[in-house]
Amino acid sequence: MKRLMNAVDAMLDESLDGFAAAHADIVELGADRKFVRRRALSRGKVALISGGGSGHEPLHAGFVGHGMLDAACPGQVFTSPTPDQMAAAIEAVDTGAGSMLIVKNYEGDVMNFEMAGELAAAEGRKIMTVVTNDDVAVPNSTWSTGRRGVAGTLVVEKIVGAGAEQSMGLAELQELGRKVNDRMRSFGVALTPCTVPAAGKPTFELAVDEMEVGVGIHGEPGRRRSKLASADAIAEDMLGAILGDLAPPVGSECLLLVNGFGGTPLMELYLMVNAARRILAGRGLKVARHLTGSLVTSLDMAGCSLTVSLLDEPLIRLWDAPVKTAALSW
Amino acid sequence: MKRLMNAVDAMLDESLDGFAAAHADIVELGADRKFVRRRALSRGKVALISGGGSGHEPLHAGFVGHGMLDAACPGQVFTSPTPDQMAAAIEAVDTGAGSMLIVKNYEGDVMNFEMAGELAAAEGRKIMTVVTNDDVAVPNSTWSTGRRGVAGTLVVEKIVGAGAEQSMGLAELQELGRKVNDRMRSFGVALTPCTVPAAGKPTFELAVDEMEVGVGIHGEPGRRRSKLASADAIAEDMLGAILGDLAPPVGSECLLLVNGFGGTPLMELYLMVNAARRILAGRGLKVARHLTGSLVTSLDMAGCSLTVSLLDEPLIRLWDAPVKTAALSW
Numbered sequence: 007m008k009r010l011m012n013a014v015d016a017m018l019d020e021s022l023d024g025f026a027a028a029h030a031d032i033v034e035l036g037a038d039r040k041f042v043r044r045r046a047l048s049r050g051k052v053a054l055i056s057g058g059g060s061g062h063e064p065l066h067a068g069f070v071g072h073g074m075l076d077a078a079c080p081g082q083v084f085t086s087p088t089p090d091q092m093a094a095a096i097e098a099v100d101t102g103a104g105s106m107l108i109v110k111n112y113e114g115d116v117m118n119f120e121m122a123g124e125l126a127a128a129e130g131r132k133i134m135t136v137v138t139n140d141d142v143a144v145p146n147s148t149w150s151t152g153r154r155g156v157a158g159t160l161v162v163e164k165i166v167g168a169g170a171e172q173s174m175g176l177a178e179l180q181e182l183g184r185k186v187n188d189r190m191r192s193f194g195v196a197l198t199p200c201t202v203p204a205a206g207k208p209t210f211e212l213a214v215d216e217m218e219v220g221v222g223i224h225g226e227p228g229r230r231r232s233k234l235a236s237a238d239a240i241a242e243d244m245l246g247a248i249l250g251d252l253a254p255p256v257g258s259e260c261l262l263l264v265n266g267f268g269g270t271p272l273m274e275l276y277l278m279v280n281a282a283r284r285i286l287a288g289r290g291l292k293v294a295r296h297l298t299g300s301l302v303t304s305l306d307m308a309g310c311s312l313t314v315s316l317l318d319e320p321l322i323r324l325w326d327a328p329v330k331t332a333a334l335s336w
Numbered sequence: 337m338k339r340l341m342n343a344v345d346a347m348l349d350e351s352l353d354g355f356a357a358a359h360a361d362i363v364e365l366g367a368d369r370k371f372v373r374r375r376a377l378s379r380g381k382v383a384l385i386s387g388g389g390s391g392h393e394p395l396h397a398g399f400v401g402h403g404m405l406d407a408a409c410p411g412q413v414f415t416s417p418t419p420d421q422m423a424a425a426i427e428a429v430d431t432g433a434g435s436m437l438i439v440k441n442y443e444g445d446v447m448n449f450e451m452a453g454e455l456a457a458a459e460g461r462k463i464m465t466v467v468t469n470d471d472v473a474v475p476n477s478t479w480s481t482g483r484r485g486v487a488g489t490l491v492v493e494k495i496v497g498a499g500a501e502q503s504m505g506l507a508e509l510q511e512l513g514r515k516v517n518d519r520m521r522s523f524g525v526a527l528t529p530c531t532v533p534a535a536g537k538p539t540f541e542l543a544v545d546e547m548e549v550g551v552g553i554h555g556e557p558g559r560r561r562s563k564l565a566s567a568d569a570i571a572e573d574m575l576g577a578i579l580g581d582l583a584p585p586v587g588s589e590c591l592l593l594v595n596g597f598g599g600t601p602l603m604e605l606y607l608m609v610n611a612a613r614r615i616l617a618g619r620g621l622k623v624a625r626h627l628t629g630s631l632v633t634s635l636d637m638a639g640c641s642l643t644v645s646l647l648d649e650p651l652i653r654l655w656d657a658p659v660k661t662a663a664l665s666w
Contacts, residue, residue, distance in 0.1 A: 008527040008544070008638060010604040012566045012611075020567075021603045024610030028594075028626035063602035197338040214338070236342045237350075264358075269599045271635045272393035273351045274340040280354030281342075296358035300630070305601045306638065308338060335665045 007201045014203045018060050018082060025067060029332045032071045040087075041095035042067040043077040052170045052179055053077070053099040056108040056163060057092060058115050059084040061202070062223060065302045068333030069160060074167035075108075075331075083202050083305070084224045086114030092122030096131065104132030104176040108163055108183065110155030111139040134176050136183030138162055140192040140313060142251045143220030143228045156223050157265040157302040158190040158313045161325075164334065168327035182324075186315065190261075191252045193244040194311035196221035197234065198269060200304045219243065223267070223304045223311075237274075241281035244312045249289055254316055256290035261325065263313035266300035270308050275299065282312055295325055301333060337531045344533045348390050348412060355397060359662045362401045370417075371425035372397040373407040382500045382509055383407070383429040386438040386493060387422060388445050389414040391532070392553060395632045398663030399490060404497035405438075405661075413532050413635070414554045416444030422452030426461065434462030434506040438493055438513065440485030441469040464506050466513030468492055470522040470643060472581045473550030473558045486553050487595040487632040488520045488643045491655075494664065498657035512654075516645065520591075521582045523574040524641035526551035527564065528599060530634045549573065553597070553634045553641075567604075571611035574642045579619055584646055586620035591655065593643035596630035600638050605629065608640055616644070625655055631663060 011017045019039055026035045026042065034045050041057070056066045057079030066078035077095040079087035096105050105126065109119045116137060123133040139150075140158030147154050166183045174182065196218040199208035209225035212218060217235070220228020235243070254260070264279050266272070275298050283293055294317055302311070317325065329336055341347045349369055356365045356372065363372050371387070386396045387409030396408035407425040409417035426435050435456065439449045446467060453463040469480075470488030477484050496513045504512065526548040529538035539555040542548060547565070550558020565573070584590070594609050596602070605628050613623055624647055632641070647655065659666055 008547070008564055010527070010567045010570065010600065010608055010640065012568050012607075017603070017607060020610045021607040024606035024608070024613070024628075027613055027623075028606065028609050028628050060603060061601070063606075068602075197340070217338070234338055237340045238342050240340065268601050269636060269638075270340065271391070271598050271633065272398075272630075273347070273390060273635070276354035276358065276393075277342075277347060277351040278340055278354070279358050280350045283354070283357055293357075298354075298358050300602075303601065305603070306599060308599075308636065310340065330666075336660075 007206050009203055011203065017203055018080065022080060032330065032332060036094055036098055040091040041077045041079045042070050043095065043099050044070055047076065047099055047101055049101045050103050052103045052176050053101065053105040054108060054167055054170055055095050055099065055105055057087045058110055059086060061305045062303050064333035065160060069163050069331050071331035073171055073327060073329030074163050083204065086118050089118045089121040089125065092119055093125050096122065096126045100131055106166065106176060106179050107133065107135040108159065108166065109135060109137050110159050111137050111152055112149050112154065113151060132176055134180045136162060136180055136187060138187050140187065140190050141222065142191045142247050143193055147222055148226045149224065154222050156192045156194065157263055157311045158192045158315060160301055161190060161261065161263065161313065161315045162186045164329060165321060165324045168324040171327065190313055190315035191248040192311050192313040193247045194221045194309060195219055195240055195244065196225065196267065196307050196309035198308040200225050200307035221309065223302060225304055225307060237277055238281050241278060241285055245282060245285050248312065248314050252314060254291060259292045259294040259317045261295040261297065261315040261317055262293045263297045265302050265311045265313065267307040267309045268300055268303035269306045270300065270310055275310060278310055294322060337536050339533055341533065347533055348410065352410060362660065362662060366424055366428055370421040371407045371409045371428065372400050373425065373429050374400055377406065377429055377431055379431045380433050382433045382506050383431065383435040384438060384497055384500055385425050385429065385435055387417045388440050389416060391635045392633050394663035395490060399493050399661050401661035403501055403657060403659030404493050413534065416448050419448045419451040419455065422449055423455050426452065426456045430461055436496065436506060436509050437463065437465040438489065438496065439465060439467050440489050441467050441482055442479050442484065443481060462506055464510045466492060466510055466517060468517050470517065470520050471552065472521045472577050473523055477552055478556045479554065484552050486522045486524065487593055487641045488522045488645060490631055491520060491591065491593065491643065491645045492516045494659060495651060495654045498654040520643055520645035521578040522641050522643040523577045524551045524639060525549055525570055525574065526555065526597065526637050526639035528638040530555050530637035551639065553632060555634055555637060567607055568611050571608060571615055575612060575615050578642065578644050582644060584621060589622045589624040589647045591625040591627065591645040591647055592623045593627045595632050595641045595643065597637040597639045598630055598633035599636045600630065600640055605640060612642055624652060
């Protein structure tokens with residue numbers, strides 16, 4: 007394992023310090039680095055809080071800022087943050103209008119956010135939750151009951167974030183988040199494994215001519231191990247799974263998110279955009295919006311996921327609304 | 337070699353098509369994919385044109401748009417674009433105020449841009465050039481006479497781009513570009529090699545405990561092969577070379593660009609930000625602006641470069657000026 011690091015145990019702290027310093031105009035660190043929060047809060051706005059294991063950067067801290075999250079809790083690599091972190095984040099950014107917790111469907115995350123939410127509710131705070139589960143690859147997984155929440159989570163964060171800026175209330179935002187989650191599906195393929203620093207060796211093995219089809223964002227197993235295929239064949243396979251499950255009406259408009267897992271050159275991601283567009287057009291879908299980049303990563307894993315998120319006019323307006331975070335800005 | 341691709345020969349074209357489709361609000365492709373250009377040109381503004389081998393994405397096409405480039409010419413992977421491509425780009429985006437060519441110091445790029453510039457000048461167009469050579473690692477290299485132009489090139493593109501939007505003339509922009517280039521230095525370290533798709537095997541070999549110190553953005557040799565060191569020691573080494581050459585006065589303000597080479601997790605880049613900030617503070621330098629990300633890449637190479645670019649008030653204003661491109665937006 008080759009890493010730009012000093013010591014495994016210090017890696018997350020040093021990285022968070024660098025992140026906070028580099029984006030000091032937007033964020034600040036909570037005490038003991040329990041969370042990354044917006045520097046400037048809007049009183050009366052519902053607070054949006056997410057979090058999860060580290061190693062998926064820029065998710066989630068990179069999405070803290072105007073138009074998206076108010077706080078993000080970073081766990082250790084591929085490890086849920088603690089309820090204590092989440093409770094501290096809620097305490098710091100809930101200005102009275104309540105807090106919306108956006109949680110990827112992994113057992114640790116769901117359990118810990120639930121505990122934190124109950125603690126906060128017991129103190130009289132209004133708390134609601136949206137759990138994302140956009141990954142169609144497997145019905146249950148190593149780390150989740152039900153489908154995993156993966157790259158589409160950022161779409162929920164962006165759209166619900168825009169709604170919160172526009173003064174939507176807590177219940178309305180929950181409905182919006184669930185609507186977005188219900189209308190999107192993701193599917194990932196890994197060409198190489200990732201290496202968790204504390205483990206020091208790859209999380210799984212892949213032969214030089216193999217890929218993991220339906221991989222999770224921690225390198226968890228997907229549907230099958232296959233021979234490496236062409237980009238077109240991979241995109242067909244991924245979109246076959248996505249559209250087979252989503253069953254969008256012909257003529258639907260969608261957002262196409264092509265997400266790199268960390269070790270994939272951007273040139274390949276745009277090549278996948280091209281392949282996916284052609285297939286979607288063939289199915290009668292219109293790609294109304296694009297997002298392309300390594301945004302929900304698995305350390306240094308090579309490969310990508312595709313997310314198709316159905317849009318309507320209100321969702322397009324919310325997607326297009328201004329955002330200013332470390333990782334997304336328009 | 338594992339790649340998301342269909343055929344090596346089609347890779348660049350398919351990727352460019354995906355890029356142009358994903359960012360159709362900002363760019364369009366020239367005929368035969370000779371260049372990527374801004375969709376909307378400003379009459380009377382000096383045109384900024386860059387380009388170079390592909391495999392460094394998002395450089396340069398990802399920097400086409402308001403506040404940066406008007407056009408970028410993509411060569412094949414790690415291969416200069418042709419004079420024909422550059423001449424076509426100049427023809428397409430020069431609206432009469434002249435064209436500024438921003439060229440990384442590699443022999444092929446310099447020669448081809450020179451030929452294209454002469455062709456355009458012979459047709460009565462005003463052409464000036466800024467050649468970047470920010471890499472302090474080696475005095476000459478495999479592919480360059482003199483220092484290589486690397487990640488700092490994007491700083492020149494951003495600042496000169498802002499100047500062009502503010503109606504600076506061609507000569508003034510050339511002076512500005514040279515000023516930025518003169519006041520910045522870069523240094524890179526590779527932890528793994530990269531693999532050019534057409535070659536199918538790594539461009540160089542590195543043992544599991546080695547790094548290439550002073551590597552170029554094509555994986556060209558640097559100063560030496562060393563045992564992998566801690567992030568702090570690497571940052572010391574890199575900044576020692578940069579500051580030793582730049583010799584900035586104590587109290588200087590700078591931009592710190594921590595650039596990933598493509599295969600480096602963002603978590604590690606921010607850890608390097610943290611290490612670099614501490615060292616710069618120890619030398620009496622103030623980091624006034626940050627940019628962190630995989631912006632000038634070498635396909636899937638792991639490692640990073642640091643760039644220190646000295647700022648003054650006018651340069652900070654130009655850096656902060658609005659930009660709207662695929663890869664940078666604020």
